[in-house]
Amino acid sequence: QQQVKQSPQSLIVQKGGISIINCAYENTAFDYFPWYQQFPGKGPALLIAIRPDVSEKKEGRFTISFNKSAKQFSLHIMDSQPGDSATYFCAATQAGTALIFGKGTTLSVSS
Amino acid sequence: DVKVTQSSRYLVKRTGEKVFLECVQDMDHENMFWYRQDPGLGLRLIYFSYDVKMKEKGDIPEGYSVSREKKERFSLILESASTNQTSMYLCASSIDWLGYGYTFGSGTRLTVV
Numbered sequence: 672q673q674q675v676k677q678s679p680q681s682l683i684v685q686k687g688g689i690s691i692i693n694c695a696y697e698n699t700a701f702d703y704f705p706w707y708q709q710f711p712g713k714g715p716a717l718l719i720a721i722r723p724d725v726s727e728k729k730e731g732r733f734t735i736s737f738n739k740s741a742k743q744f745s746l747h748i749m750d751s752q753p754g755d756s757a758t759y760f761c762a763a764t765q766a767g768t769a770l771i772f773g774k775g776t777t778l779s780v781s782s
Numbered sequence: 783d784v785k786v787t788q789s790s791r792y793l794v795k796r797t798g799e800k801v802f803l804e805c806v807q808d809m810d811h812e813n814m815f816w817y818r819q820d821p822g823l824g825l826r827l828i829y830f831s832y833d834v835k836m837k838e839k840g841d842i843p844e845g846y847s848v849s850r851e852k853k854e855r856f857s858l859i860l861e862s863a864s865t866n867q868t869s870m871y872l873c874a875s876s877i878d879w880l881g882y883g884y885t886f887g888s889g890t891r892l893t894v895v
Contacts, residue, residue, distance in 0.1 A: 680822070705883070714786070714872055714886030715825070760824060769815055769840065770884060774824035 674698055675763050677773025684780050690748040692776045694761035697742065701763040705770070706735065706746050709758045718759070719746070751780045785809070786887040788873050794893045801860040803890050805873030812877065814856035815884065816840075816848065819870040828871075831856055863894045 676695045684690045696704075705720035721728045721735040721744065728735045734747040748755055761773040789804040807814065813832050817825040817840075827840030829848040837848050845867060849857045856875075860867055870891050874884040 677824075712888065714874070714888050715884075716886065717883050720883070769827050769830050771827070772817075772825040774822060 674771050675761060675773045677761050677776060679776060680774070681777045682779070684748075684751045684778065686751065686753060686780055686782045688751050688780075690746075690751045690755065690778055690780070692746045692759055692761070692778070693743065694745065694763075694773050695741075695743045696763050698763070698765070699742070700765045702766065703764050704735070704737065704744050705762050706733075707760045707762065707772075709760065709775075715760055748778075751778075753780045753782050756780050786873055786875050786885050788871075788887040788890050790890050791888065792891050792893075794895060795860075795863050797864060797894055799860075799863045799894075801863045801892065801894075803858040803860075803871055803873075803892070805856045805858070805887060806854050807856075807875040807885070808854065809875070809877070809885075810853065811875035811885075812853075813875060814850065815874045815876075816846075816856065816858045817872045817874065818842070819872055819889070825872065828858065860892075863892075865894050868892060868894045 706718045707715035708718040709715040719730050719733050723739050732749045737744045756779050759776045762770040764770045786807045795801050815830040816828040819825050826842050831837045831850045847859045870889045872889045873887045876884045
């Protein structure tokens with residue numbers, strides 16, 4: 672039973688474009704939704720996170736949009752750069768449980 | 783910065799061997815986790831621990847056990863390694879009670895032959 676569904680599996684974006692990765696969840700008790708970024712040969716690193724009491728959070732070129740009624744959240748990367756090429760994971764959790772991750776999206780930004 | 787160190791970057795083991803994967807964190811975090819990462823499957827939770835000597839099963843604990851004798855060290859044990867346990871193993875720690883900003887190690891790539 673997959674509790675966090677992530678799409679697309681892979682994404683190719685031109686330099687300067689907008690990258691969008693989507694996630695959907697099933698458990699309405701989830702109360703924390705982070706995104707992790709992983710470069711080859713490294714462990715995932717926390718990129719940005721949101722709680723369900725807000726609809727959007729922005730940090731630099733990275734924005735999370737959150738739709739509680741649809742049980743969906745997405746990561747937008749504005750002005751995508753080759754250095755953003757990595758694997759991105761969405762995740763979700765509730766108090767008392769460990770993070771549940773999506774299957775990941777491999778982003779390639781072409782120059 | 784919090785540092786999570788996994789003792790081996792690459793390991794090759796034979797089928798049936800008992801395998802120990804070690805993880806150490808240096809920031810006095812209460813919680814530690816073991817995930818395995820496989821292409822197309824994402825990160826799947828094997829075990830986690832929220833205190834010394836305490837452990838909880840994750841989604842895929844079969845074939846694995848864990849040990850946490852000291853706060854800073856969390857070991858993953860493959861009792862009898864099998865080829866389907868060939869994978870990338872990632873250890874993580876967090877300061878908060880289960881969740882909220884994990885710090886991951888760089889991973890151990892285990893190959894079972």
